Amino acid sequence: MDYIGENLLPGQVGHLLIVLSFVASIVATLSYFMSVRTAQLKGQGGVLAFANPESTAWKKLARYAFITQFLSIVTIFGLLFYMVFNHMFEYHYVWKHSSRSLEVKYLLACIWEGQEGSTLLWTFWHAVLGLVIMRRGKDWEAPVMTVISFTQVLLAAMVLGIYIFGYRIGINPFILLRDSGVLDNAPALHINFDVTQPLKSDFMLSIKDGNDLNPLLQNYWMVIHPPVLFLGFASTLLPFAFALSGLWLKKNDQWINASLPWTLFSVAIFGIGIMMGAAWAYESLNFGGYWAWDPVENASLVPWLILVAGLHTLLIYKHSGYSLRATYIFFLLGFIFVWYSTFLTKSGILGETSVHAFTDTGLNVQLFLCIYVFIWLAPVAAAKTFNEKVLIGLAGAVLGIASYYLSVPGLPMFAILAGVITMVVYINKQVPTVKKEEDVSSREFWMFIGSLVFFLSALVITVITSLPVFNSLFKLNQAQPENVEFLYNQIHVLVAVVIAVLTAVSQYLKYKHTPRAFLLKKLGIPTLIAAVFATLVLAFGNINYIKEGMGFLVQIWIAVAASIYAIVANAAYIWVGIKGNMKMSGGSIAHVGFGMVLLGILLSSGKKEILSYNTSGIHIDFGKDSTQKSGENLTLVKGVPMQMGGYDVTFMGDSVHPKKPLTFFKVDFKNKATGEEFRLTPNSFINYKNNEGLMSNPSSRHYLTHDVFTYISAMADPEKNKDTARFVDYVRGIGDTIFYSKGYILIENVVAADNLPLAKAAKEDSAILATLNIHAQTGSRYTTDLLLLKDARGNVRSNQDTLMAESLVMELRNWQNGKATIAMKESNSVLDWITLKAYKFPFINILWAGIIVTAIGLFISMFYRIGQNRRNKLKKVE
Template identity: 60%
Template sequence: MNYIGENLLPGQAGHFFIILSLVASFVASFSYLKVTRSQLPDERRSWLKIARISFFIEAFSVLVIFATLFHILYHHLFEYKYAWQHSSRSLELKYILSAFWEGQEGSTLLWTFWHCVLGLIVIKRDKEWEAPVMMIVSFAQFFLASMILGIYIFDVKIGSNPFVLLRESGVLDNAPVMHVGFNTANPIRPDYMTMIKDGNDLNPLLQNYWMTIHPPILFLGFASTLFPFAYAMAALWTGKTKEWINKVLPWSLFSVALLGLGIMMGAKWAYESLNFGGYWAWDPVENASLVPWLMMVSGVHTLLIYKHTGFSLRSTFLFFGLSFLFILYSTFLTKSGVLGDASVHAFADIGMNGQLFLFLLVFAWLMPLVAATKDKQRWIIAAITAALSIGTYFLNDVIPGFPLYVILGGIITFIVFMNKQVPAVKKEESASSREFWMFIGSLVLFLSSLIIIFQTSLPVFNKLYKINTAPGENNEFAYNQIQVLVAIIIGILTAVSQYFRYKATPQKIFFKKIALPGLISAVIAAFILLVVKISYNKEGMGFLINIWIALVAGVFAVVANLSYMLTAMKGNIKNSGASIAHFGFGLVLVGILLSSGKKEILSLNTSGIAIPFEKNSKEKTGENLTLVKGVPTRMGDYDVTYVGDSAHPKKALTYFKIYFKSPTDSFTLHPNAFINYKGNEGLMANPSARHYWDHDVFTYVSALPDPEKNKDTAQFVESSKKIGDTIYYSRGFIVLEKLAGKDNLPVAGFDKSDTGYTAALKIQSINGPSYQSDLLTIKGKGQTLFQSQDTVMAQSLVLTLNDVNNGVARIGVKESSNVMEYVTLKAYKFPYINVLWGGVVITVLGTLIAMIRRLRLNRLKRA
C-alpha cells in the first residue's frame, strides 16, 4: 500500500549507510589486523591502503547518517518514529540538537562520530602506531554500528534502527482511529500522516541550553577513553610495552580533561534544571561516568611514575584497560533499562542489551587475548571468548549473573598474562619519593572508584540475585561518608606530592619547601572554619569533623600548588600544567565542601500552610514554603511574593514569577513546573537561581494545587448597594466607595452605544489589613457584553459587578477556600558555589596545558 505524505528516501539512505558503516568498520579492523601481523612490506602497504579506505568510508557513512537523522528532526518528518518520539514543531533549533541525542540511537551515533574524528587524527599524525591502535578502534566501531542496525536474525533483534517508520514501530497499534474501515492484514490507513499534527516533544527537563552542549562534550570524553585503551592493547599485542608511553600520555590527558569537563557540565545542567537541590546527587549514571574518569586519572599518574622511574607500568595497563571497560559498563547501565527508576538519566530497554553485553564481554576478553605472548595462547583465549560469548546467551537464565562472572574472569585473565609480559622493577619505591605518594594517590582513587561502582551496581545485583541490597533512604550519605575520607587523602597528596623528588627526597629539603605553604594554608583554613564557619549538622559531629579536615586538605592543595607554580616553576604557565590542574582540583574540593557544607535552606515553613506532596516525593513540609499569590512572606532575609504566573503557549508548562526583596537587594526569579507529559507522571520542575559572586539563591517549585481537589463549588450571593453601603462577609466587610459610568468606550470591539460601569470597593478584614478591588461591567443592547471578576486571595473572596441601574450596583460576592492561588517553593542559599565552577575550569585548562606540553616534547623528540 502507498501511504500519502511519507518521505521514505532519508530513512532508506540512512539505513543503507548504517549497513555500509558496519561492513566498512569490520573490513578496516581486519585489514589493520593484517597490517599488524604481516612481515612483508608490500603486503603491509596493500592491507594498509585497504584499511584506510575502509575507515574513511566508515567515517563518511557516520557523517551521512548523522546529517540524515538531523534532517529528519529539523524538517519534522513524523513518519519516522525517532522524530515523532523526541521532537515537536515548537522546538527551537538548539533543542532539536538536544532531541538528536535524547534517544539511545542518537547518543550512540554521537559516540561513534567522535570515534571517527579521533581515529582520523591517529591516521594523520601517528603512522608508527596506526595499525594496531586503529584495529581496536575499528573493532569498537563495528559494535557501535551493530547497536543502530535494527534488523532481526531469526527472533533476535540486532540493534535499534533510528530510521524505523512510525507505522512499523507499533506506536499506532493502540490508535483505533487509524484502523476504521481497514482489514486486519493492513490496518493502517493510507492517509494516516494527515492525522499526525505534531510530535511527542522533547522531555521538558532536557529543554535547557546545557543539554545542547553537555552531551557532545561528554561523549567526546567517552570516545577518548578508547584511545589510551587501544594504545595499551597495541603495546601488548606488538610487544612494545615501553615504547607506547610518550604516545599515549597526551591522549590520556585529553581524556581526563574532556571527560571531566563533560561530567561537570552535566552537574551544571542538574544544578539549573533538576530539582534535587544541587549539582550532584550520586545518581547511578553520574557515578558510572565518574568511575572511568577516576581510573583514567589513576592511569595518568602511574604513567608519569613509569616515565620517570620505571615503576607502575603494570598498573598503567590495568587502569587504562578498566577505564574503557567501565565506559562500556556505564553505557550498559544507562541504555539497558536495568536502573529503572533509580536514575533520572536512565533509558528504557529498546533492544540494545545483546550488543551492549557482547561489546563489554568481547572487549573484556580482548585484553587477555592481546596480553598473551604466544600465538597458541592467543588462539586458546579467542576460542574461550567465543565459547563464553555464546554461553552467556544460553546460561544467563540458568546461572544468575553469569555474564558478569565472564567479564570478571576476563579481567583476572588479563592481569595474569599482562604480568607475564610486562616487566616490573623489583626494587621497592622509597617512602620519601614522589612516585611512592603518587602511586598511593592513584591506588586511593582506584579503590574509591571500585566502592562507587559497587554501590551504583546494587540495582543490577537486585535484579540478578533477587536480593534487597539497595542503599537506604539517605543514599547521598552512604556515598559521602566514604568519599569525604578519600577527599582528605587526595587533598593532602595533591598538596605535598610535587614537593617530593623522584626516587628519594631529603627530609630537610622537603620540610623546608612545604613549611611556608603549610603555614599559609593553616591560617586560611582557620579563618574559614572560625569566621566563615561550616556548621553542617545533618549527619552528626563525626561527619562534620571529617568535613572540616577535608576543607583543610583542600585549602592545603590550593596553596601548595600555587606556591609550587610560583617558586619551583617560576610562574612559567607552559610548563605548569600539572600544578595548575592540581590547583584547580583543590578549588573544586573547597568549592564542594563550602557550597554543600554551608548550604542553607531559606524556605523554612513560616506561613503555617502545609501542602501535601506527591506520594513518592522526598520533600519535607518544614523545608518548603507555600506562597499565597500577592501576599509577601518572610523567607530568610527576604520578603518573597508570588506575583503571578504564565503558561507556555504550546506546552503544559507554567512559569512562576517570584519577587525577592531584602534591605539591600531585590530580584525576580522564574522557576517553572509541569506535570511530566513524557515518561513517568508527576511534578517536574526547572529551578531558577540568582547568582552573586559569593553565593547563589536557588529555588524550585515543589508542589502545585491539585485542580481536581481544588474545584470551586461555592455560589455567588448578590447584593444591591449604593455608594457608601456595606456588605458583610465572614471575615470582615466590603464598602462600595465609588460608582461611575461611561459611554463611547475607547475599547476595540465595543460600539459607541455600549456603556461601561466601574465600581471601587474597599475590603476590610477584621483586625487586619484592608484591600482594594476595582470591578468593571459593560452593557449594550440590553445585555451584558463583558464582566470582570476580582479575587482577593488573602480573604478567599471572589467579586463581580453584575449590573448598575439608577445609582444602584448589583455586586456578587463569593467566599470559597478553593479560590486561593498558591505555589510551594524549596529555596536554598549556595555559598561560594563559584569556587567549584572556577575550579573545574582551571583543572581542565591545566590538564590541556600539560597535554600541549607533552605534544610539543614528542615533536621535539621526533625532530
C-alpha cells in the first residue's frame, strides 16, 4: 500500500549508506590488516616492509574504503538533519525526538538525543580522527587504522537494524513510524486514530506533531556538550590503538612518542567535555550544583581518570624506562571503560538511578559483546605465536558463548575478569621492565604513586556505580549506600590531598634520584608562600561546611591548603624549574589549572551557603522520597517581599512559553546592604512528556567572587490551579453578616470618603469605604477595607481584595439605600506562589577558570610534543 504523506527516498538512501559504511569498515579493517601482515612477511630482522608494493596496494584499498565510510557517515548526518528540519514524522526517529515547536539549534540536537544518533556522532569523530592518522600516521598508519576500522565495524553494526537468524543487529534510525510499533499505543501518545482498525493509507494526516525533544535537554548546552564529549570518547581510541599496535607488532616502546600528543589531546578534550556537562548541570538542572555523583557522570569520569594515570606513566617511561607495563594497562582499560560507560548509559540498567540514562532498547548483548571483544583483543595481540593467538581467541569465544547461553549468575563477569587477567599476564610476559627498584626520591616514583591513586579512585567509583550491574549479573538485591554522595566526597577529599601535594612536589624532583639539598633549595620558597596563602584563606575564608561533622571539615581544610600548594608550586616551577620557557611549560600550567579546579570545588562546596531558609511559615510537603527539606526552601507569595539571606526577595509574576507548558518566574532581589537590585528568572514545568513531576531550570546571578544560584523546588500545578469559582452578590447593611464555608464576615461600617490619598485619584473623586471583619473557624480575625470609587464624570470602579489565608476574594460593587452589595467568591486558586531553593556558591569562578587553564596547559604540551617528534625525525634523516 502507498501511504499518503510519506517520503520514503531519504530513508532508503540513509539505510543504504548505513550498510555501505558497515561494509566499507569491514573492507578497511581487512585491507589494513593485510597491509600489516604483508609488511611483516616481507620484512627482515623485525623491520616491517610497509614500502613493498603488495603492502602499499592493500593500504591504498584500505584508504579508499575508509574514506567511503567517512563520506557515508557525513551524508547520513545530513539526511537526518534534513528529515528533522522538514518534520518528516513518518520516520520514527524524527517523530520520537523532535517537534514543530523546536528552534533550529535544537533540531540539530535532536540527532544525538537518541541512541542511534549518539552512536553515529561517536562514529563520525572516529572517522575524523582516522583521516588525521591516515595523513600523519606514517609507519603506524596501517596497524592503528586496523584497530580504528575494526571499531567502526562494531559501531556501524549498532545502527544496522537488520535481523540475522531472528536476532536484531543494531537499531536503524531510518525505520518508519508505522514499522516501529509505536502506533500500537496511539491513544496513549495522543495520536488520533483507531488502533483497532487496519492502518489506513492516510494515517499520516493524524500525525500533527512529533514527540518533542526531552524538555530538560532544550538548552544550548545540548547543542555543544554532546559533540565535545563524544570527541573525548572517540579520542581515547588513539592511545588504545597505539598500545594495541605495539603489542601486535612486538614494538613495545616505539609507539610511545607517536601516541603522546594524542594522549594529551584526549585528556584535554575529554576533560573539557565532562566539565561542559558540569556547567550544563549547574545552569540547567536542579541538582543544586554542578556535580551530583550521578552514575552516568561517574561513568564518563572513570575512563578520564584512567587515561590521566596512563599519561603520567607514559611520561615516566619516556624519561626513565619504568612503568611501560602500567602504561599499556591504563591505555587499554581507558578505552574499554569508555565502552563500559556506554553500556551503563544505553543498556537501561541505570534507568532508576540516573537522570541521564537511556531506557533499554535491546542492545545490551551487543554492547556487552563489544566490551568483551576489546578486552580479549589485547591478549590475542600480545601472544607471540599463531597457536597461542588461536588458543586465547578460542578460550575467549567459549567463555563468551557460555555467558550468553548459560543462565549462570556472575558468569559474564567472570568471562570479563578472565579476559582482563589474561591481558595483564600477556602484557607482563611480552613487555620488558627495568629490574632495578625506583629511588624513593625520584620523580618517577611519586608520579607512579599519583597515577595509582587516580586508578584506584576510578575503581572505587566504578564499584559503587556498578551496583545495579552486579545486582543484575549475580541476582543480588544490594542497595546503594544510604548517603552515597558523602561517601564519594569523603574518599575524594583525601584523593585531592594526595594528588595536590604530589602535583606540587613531583615536578621539583629529578628522574632517577633527587638530592635532598637540591629539593629544599628549589621548593623552599614556594612552600613558604603557599603556607602563607593557605593560612590566610583558612583564617579569613570562613570555610565552615559542618554538615558532615568536624572531622570532614578538617579534611576539607587540609585539601584547601594542598590545592593552594599545588597552584603556587607549579606556577613557581615555570621560572624556578624551566626558566620561563613557555614552550615547555604546558605540564606546569596544566597542574596550576588542576589545582585551581580542586580549590574551586572545595571553596564553592565547602563554603556553599543555603540562602532560602524558610521564614514564610508556609511549609511544603515534598514527600518522603524527596531529598528536599522544607526548612531549606522558601515559599514566596506573589507581590509579598520576603527576607532571604541578605536580600529582600519578591515573586513578581510569571510568563509562559508561547509554544510549551513552560513557565518563567520573575523573582526580584534587593541587596539590603548595598541596595543593588536584580531579577532572576528560573523556569519550571510539569514534565509534559511523561508526567514525571516537576522539572526545573535554574537561574543565577554571577559575580567575580560568588554566584547566587536559584531554582524552583515547588509550584502550583497550572492545570489544577485554574480559578473556576464565580462571584456571588450579597446585599447587606451595617452590622449584617455574610457566612462562608470557613467562617463569617461582619459588615462593621460603610462611610463616604473624599480627597482620596490614592494613586490615579483626582481631588474631586469620591468613594465609599466598607470595613469588614472576617471571623475564621480557626479563631483568626482579619479586617479589610473595600473601596468603591466614583470620579467626577460618574464612572464607577471598585477594587478586589484577596484574603489568601481564607481563600476569599471580595469586592464592593454598590452602596444604595443603606445597603452594600458585596461580591464574594471562595477559590483555592487565589494564592499565587512558588517555592524557591537558593544557594550562594562562593569562588566558583576559580573552578571554571581552572578548567580553561588546565586545557591550555595540555594543548601547549601537545604542540610541544608534536614539534619534538618532528625535530627527532629530522635528526634521524640527517
